[in-house]
Amino acid sequence: MSVYATYPLIPIVGAAFYTLLLLMPLIKKGQTPSQNRWLITVIAISILWEFSIFAAPHINFPNLSTNLLLLSIIAITGATSAFLEWRIPRVALILAGLAIISAFVVDFLAADHVINFPQIGQLGITTGTLLTYTSGLIIAALLLAKTWREYKATAFPWHANRLLFWFMILFAIFFGEFLQFFDNLSLILVGQILRFMGVLGMAYGIASFRIFDVRRRVLRAITFTIVNIISALPLIIAVLAALFLSSEYEDTPGLFTAVLITIILMVGFFLYEPYHKLVEKITFRYLRGESLNSNQIMRNYSQAISRTLDVQHLSLLIAGTLSELLESNRCALLLITKMENGRLEIEPIPGMGQISRKVELIPQENLFITTLFSHSQPILQYDLDFSPDFKDLGDLSRAWLKSQAMEVFVPIGSGDEMEGMIAIGPKISAVPYQPGELEIMQILADQTVVALQNARLYSELNEQNEQIRYLNIGLVEQNERLEIMDRVKSDFITIASHELRTPLTQVKGYSDILEAMNEENALTREQTREIIGHIKRATVQLEALITAMLDASQLDVDGMQLTFVKTRIDTIIRLASEPLAQAIRERRISVTVEGVDTLPGIYGDFKRLVQSFTNLIGNSVKYTPDNGSIHIKAQPLPSVNGDEFLEIVIKDTGIGIDPKYHELIFEKFFRIGDPQLHSTGSTKFKGAGPGLGLPIAKGVIEAHGGKIWVESAGEDEGRLPGSQFHILLPVKPPDLELHTDEQLAAKQAYLVG
């Protein structure tokens, strides 16, 4: 470093500049105290370094300045980790500390120790110097590499800009330091200036959290240079040509040359301005792409939004306009709704790109939201991450905002009027958004307020309309049901009187005949037996009807007493079909049973279950024309939460049931068709009954903890769509688990009406 021995003023001036720079962190505090501390450390070491260069010839510590440089590299590492929020592993810190200590120690104890390699001989470098160089080089290379890698990896342009800026600063500092090792005045001067500029940049970066757009500035500088060179070129060529030409006429430049050059300059003066503009236009177009007519786009946008009343469409319009204006490839409209509990519901409406539709609830006093709407200015994700204003933003909000992967959030509405926000992702080109572009976004958002309000009101109105329509449908259905129920009530009287009167009339008629014939002594044994037979049948019918009515009435009053025993479905079905066997034969209906043999036994009231299945199979027989078929299929269902169920389906090829009656047929005394029809109690095709078979079956099955429902495409005597009655029965009724078999037998279950 003999240059410094000749020019000792250089380090002194350097120290003075660095001292001035020390004022910067004192005047304007950095974003965090640790950034400030590291910056002051870097500048302080830089001052010491300059002094150490100045003092080098006078002290006996030849490597002091190099060691101070190593120290400064370590301080720069600290500043970098504070600025870029890195967590540097402790091992790395210990290693760096060891490197610097050993460099000092080696220099102090064995300043003159020179490394010898047997093959090369003396390397001419002391151990201390080698140690300092290698440590400094490794740390600097690692820092540069890590910053570059992160710059390449980040998707957010403003984040990338911060990293690029820092990379350039590091590069300037390290390159400046590298130049110090040359024994050349110019290189050393350039190195000093570069290093100072680097540290200055560091101070600027730390003091102002939003750094200028590095790439744009560089691009602008390049454009500026190109434009000016190209603009000046024709004039230079013309002047040179004039000089060359005039040399033909004049040996020494004289009047002719002067006149020629004056003419050229005058013409050039007139032509320069339009030519310069043209060059500028072409260069700008080439380097930055064609400029868009943003006014036209905004006008089209405001016309389009005034016509839309749909929030989703609005979101698409916003995304389309923004992608045209700013070339972003991700955009969403986030609707904000104030909830009653003081929270805000944020509902994303995707506009462009993959956007999660997950609704988020956040407190109304959330720092992000209050800042957004009180300032009515876009907020960048970069601001959220680095601005001191958002230091207190909660971790949850931070994580949620980050998960949106958006670059800018623009408020729609201001103050208390929070309609929503536009969230915009990074540009496709990864160039950061400029202040002018953020302004365009805000103008767009301001234009959107009224349109969004209208669209939301409209969709609310639509929702309410839909709800009313839905309620109306429910009401109509309910009304229809009530009407039918009302009819059933009056039908009940008709049916009951019909049902009861028919056998009663028979009993009365036959007993009158019996009495009359008896008085005349005209009764033969045979006649008496026949008449009594008629009376008996009528009483049996009467008894069956009264039992059914009593059973049905129990459903409403105190429930039906059930006696649980272990039984099997196949036995129940067999016994239930027995009374119908003759009718099935006579009407040539085929009955098939499938899957009952392998079913597990169940706990149930045997008699009641037989009665229910008789009703069900009887109905299938009654409502299936001659030559039809009935298929009974049973299977165990997969157990749910440990509860096992059996499913039995009784499927017939009968007339079917209109879906609007699927629930009503399980109501007491309800039967489809004319109530005036006589109960025949028989198994004839469409032989009407009193409308009690299904309610009783339902009551019994539900008392077992089971379920019954019907499926049928509709009623049609021509097409015969058939009906399927589904019965679910638990293997063990739910509340019986703790009982023994004997207790089970005594258990009572109650029917619910």
Ligand code: ADP
């Ligand atoms: P009913 O004593 O009249 O048979 P239910 O309560 O057993 O009374 O049945 C009520 C009504 O349900 C019947 O009147 C009939 O219209 C209809 N129904 C029941 N089962 C069937 C079936 N398998 N096919 C067609 N209709 C049926």
